[in-house]
Amino acid sequence: MxxxxxxxxxxxxxxxxxxxxxxxxxxxxxxxxxxxxxxxxxxxxxxxxxxxxxxxxxxxxxxxxxxxxxxxxxxxxxxxxxxEHQLPDFVVTEDDGAQPADEAVLAESVGLxxxxxxxxxxxxxxxxxxxxxxxxxxxxxxxxxxxxxxxxxxxxxxxxxxxxQGTARPSDDRQRQREVVDAFLAASRAGDFDGLLRVLDPDVRWTAHTARGVLVRRGAAEVAERAQLGARAAVDARRALVNGEPGIVVRGPSGTLIGVMACTVADGRLVEILSVNDPALLASIDAPGR
Missing domain, CATH: 1.20.140.160 (PhyR, sigma-like (SL) domain)
Structure with missing residues (x-):
């Protein structure tokens, strides 16, 4: 130059x-x-x-x-x-419906x-x-x-x-991703097992980083059964952008952050969920909300 x-x-x-x-x-x-x-x-x-x-x-x-x-x-x-050190960074931002263009989201939009x-x-x-x-x-x-x-x-x-090659690649249709995540949230709140099955891929995998360690659930039935518990939980679960893709932020009645979920949508269904509810890990996540 x-x-x-x-x-x-x-x-x-x-x-x-x-x-x-x-x-x-x-x-x-x-x-x-x-x-x-x-x-x-x-x-x-x-x-x-x-x-x-x-x-x-x-x-x-x-x-x-x-x-x-x-x-x-x-x-x-x-x-x-x-x-803890094997978990990629969670970068959580508001999902206002616009296509994120800032530098931070560009870096994290690869998909967890x-x-x-x-x-x-x-x-x-x-x-x-x-x-x-x-x-x-x-x-x-x-x-x-x-x-x-x-x-x-x-x-x-x-x-x-x-x-x-076998890794699920996120859908390029951001609006479709939002619709799938919203449908998952609605079915979870209603305890709608059949509704959850409709939005989950048969081979969906849910990897949860908890205070007890890493828990892995596989298959639509097992994941739906776990998601049904959201109907009885006194929590506020809302869609947000997690690493540039639609995900979910969960807060308790007092507004305390109790969970973050990164969702991978492909072919109109949830194929992968990566969640964190370990308080030690959540302490490092800056999530929007109350």
Whole structure:
């Protein structure tokens, strides 16, 4: 890029920040870690001769990618033993019916179900898949980030693609997602078992992070039976955006946050629910409401 002053460089970096955070979040599954990785890229940029960088976007993508790779490898060397650290960040915002466009929602709109599967990939596989399949970065550039050939990068992405192939992808129709979540809420409040079965995929999975650990329910009947309990609970459950997709925020009579549910809708049915009601985990979630 041409010779530039500090203010112009900062402005050019800010133009890239949203995309870089989105890349890093898909790599790391943590909003705070993603922001730290992008901030580290900014610090490294300040130590470079910016005038010698021909393609700032490409340079920053390479740097952020390598920072993320190092962090993922460090995690594997020093694995966390608590499930708390395996749960992707929940970012909860008001659902006013509009398409979210801010930088934070851009980063989290990947879908929690896919993030959980991405955590099973090796660092190099994950980077190749994220950069190429999610951000259309050519394999020659992906290879440069990984210090591998384009063919090797292509093979890594292909291997990752096979591993995530069965993951439920959210519907692109945001309004349809809202309708399905609203129908699930209405049937839960009414204790309508048949209504719940109509809105749940036969193979739906509900993963709940509770104070007792992680509980997994599988199949429409088992999930519907659990959701029916909402008819007898004195709670206020409302739709919100959870990581950019329609989800549910649950509060007690006093307004205390007692649950957050991330919902994945595909083909007009709920296929995945990821919920948190562990008070220790909820304490870190900033949810709108009372």
């Amino acid at each position: 041409a010779a530039t002053g500090p203010e112009t460089l900062a402005a050019a970096f800010e133009q890239q920040r949203g995309r870089l955070v989105a890349v890093a979040y898909r790599m790391l599954g943590s909003r705070s870690d993603a922001e730290d990785a992008v901030q580290e890229a900014w610090l490294r940029l300040n130590r470079q001769d910016a005038a010698a960088i021909d393609n700032l976007a490409g340079w920053l993508t390479t740097v952020v990618g390598r920072i993320c790779i190092d962090l993922l490898r460090s995690r594997r060397t020093h694995p966390e033993v608590s499930y 179900a896919l993030l959980v599967v991405l955590d099973t990939l090796g660092p190099a596989e994950r980077l190749a898949f994220v950069l190429h399949d999610m951000f259309a970065v050519p394999f020659d550039e992906v290879g440069r980030v990984l210090d591998r050939s384009p063919d090797a990068a292509k093979m890594l992405a292909s291997r990752a693609r096979r591993k995530v």
